[in-house]
Amino acid sequence: MEQDRALNVAIVGGGPGCKAIMDIIFAEKLSQLYMKLIGVACTNPNAVGYRYAQEKGIYTTSSFRDLYKLKELDMIIELTGRNEVADEISVTKPSHIRLIDHVAARLFWDIFQIEEKRIAERTRAEQELRESREQLRELSAHLQAARVEERTIVARKVHDDLGQTLIALKMDLCSLEKGLHKDQEILIQQAKSMKKLIDMTIQSVKRIYSGLRPFLLDELGLNAAIEWMSQRFQDHTGITCELAFSRDDILLEENLVTNLFRIFQEALTNAGCHANATKVKVRLEEKAGALVLTVTDNGKGITDEQVSDPKSFGLMAIKERVRVLGGNVKISGIKNKGTTVTVSIPMGK
Ligand SMILES: Nc1ncnc2c1ncn2[C@@H]1O[C@H](COP(=O)(O)OP(=O)(O)OP(=O)(O)O)[C@@H](O)[C@H]1O
Ligand SMILES: [Mg+2]
Numbered sequence: 001m002e003q004d005r006a007l008n009v010a011i012v013g014g015g016p017g018c019k020a021i022m023d024i025i026f027a028e029k030l031s032q033l034y035m036k037l038i039g040v041a042c043t044n045p046n047a048v049g050y051r052y053a054q055e056k057g058i059y060t061t062s063s064f065r066d067l068y069k070l071k072e073l074d075m076i077i078e079l080t081g082r083n084e085v086a087d088e089i090s091v092t093k094p095s096h097i098r099l100i101d102h103v104a105a106r107l108f109w110d111i112f113q114i115e116e117k118r119i120a121e122r123t124r125a126e127q128e129l130r131e132s133r134e135q136l137r138e139l140s141a142h143l144q145a146a147r148v149e150e151r152t153i154v155a156r157k158v159h160d161d162l163g164q165t166l167i168a169l170k171m172d173l174c175s176l177e178k179g180l181h182k183d184q185e186i187l188i189q190q191a192k193s194m195k196k197l198i199d200m201t202i203q204s205v206k207r208i209y210s211g212l213r214p215f216l217l218d219e220l221g222l223n224a225a226i227e228w229m230s231q232r233f234q235d236h237t238g239i240t241c242e243l244a245f246s247r248d249d250i251l252l253e254e255n256l257v258t259n260l261f262r263i264f265q266e267a268l269t270n271a272g273c274h275a276n277a278t279k280v281k282v283r284l285e286e287k288a289g290a291l292v293l294t295v296t297d298n299g300k301g302i303t304d305e306q307v308s309d310p311k312s313f314g315l316m317a318i319k320e321r322v323r324v325l326g327g328n329v330k331i332s333g334i335k336n337k338g339t340t341v342t343v344s345i346p347m348g349k
Pocket of ligand 2: 269315
């Protein structure tokens with residue numbers, strides 16, 4: 001037999017065994033099986049395998065001797081289950097045709113079945129493994145989400161309770177300081193160092209909550225965060241806050257939002273601390289592709305010296321943030337009329 005062509009096979013006995021082999025061949029389960037079925041012989045024309053062969057256009061005959069005439073037939077598989085048929089084929093077939101009888105075929109069949117079962121079991125085990133991996137993944141995602149949620153709660157608590165209390169404390173200290181007489185030198189120094197201490201604590205609180213999560217901003221959006229902060233400011237200082245937003249909250253870059261909010265916070269705190277104001281107006285609007293924040297108070301008015309004083313660290317911080325964001329800032333005061341802080345940040349990118 002040549003190697004470069006398929007093994008030509010004929011089956012004698014068109015029962016269920018024959019059908020099963022054809023199923024395997026046509027389902028291409030054994031794709032490496034280099035075998036071609038070219039004939040089926042069966043005395044019962046109604047046998048299931050025999051009819052299947054006819055359907056598939058394979059040569060069929062009632063007498064196995066007809067198979068001998070098939071061109072290039074290499075092998076006969078006898079599946080009648082009857083020894084006398086196997087014996088008869090064995091003595092009548094041309095010598096170049098090899099024979100596998102039903103006993104040998106049965107053995108192959110059993111091996112095949114065992115292999116099939118093994119594959120099915122492996123597939124099932126793999127499926128189970130995939131499922132349990134998926135469950136693990138879901139569990140870990142759930143735990144991760146729970147962690148984030150927990151951190152958010154802690155972050156908010158730190159911000160709301162600690163952060164705001166500290167800012168309020170600082171503002172109280174400011175007015176206390178103002179009430180002191182010039183010659184109460186020691187007390188003035190004490191108030192100054194207390195302010196420093198509060199600032200340091202505010203910084204560390206900021207570090208904690210920004211490490212946990214940039215608090216409410218990403219949940220609320222800038223408008224709502226400004227609103228919320230103004231409300232607290234008003235409640236605490238008794239200074240009226242007027243808000244005007246020219247647009248609804250849209251998704252802004254996180255860095256922009258955080259910085260703008262910090263700027264707002266500083267301007268508002270200053271108005272509460274230094275201005276002796278009764279009213280603060282806050283505007284947030286979009287102008288020619290820039291986000292413009294304006295905080296105006298009706299207090300005593302900042303002086304040009306104070307604006308340009310390098311020791312004005314709060315104002316320096318505002319300028320630095322604006323510089324990083326590539327925007328403009330203007331801080332100006334009119335004596336006994338008030339102070340205005342205007343910050344304009346391009347939104348282009
Ligand atoms: N809205 C305002 N009205 C009047 N004066 C102001 C106003 N804002 C700031 N100033 C003056 O400018 C100074 C500098 O402000 P800046 O915010 O830099 O410092 P600060 O508020 O005193 O301290 P901190 O570093 O805590 O902010 C203030 O001390 C205050 O005298
Ligand atoms: Mg300040």
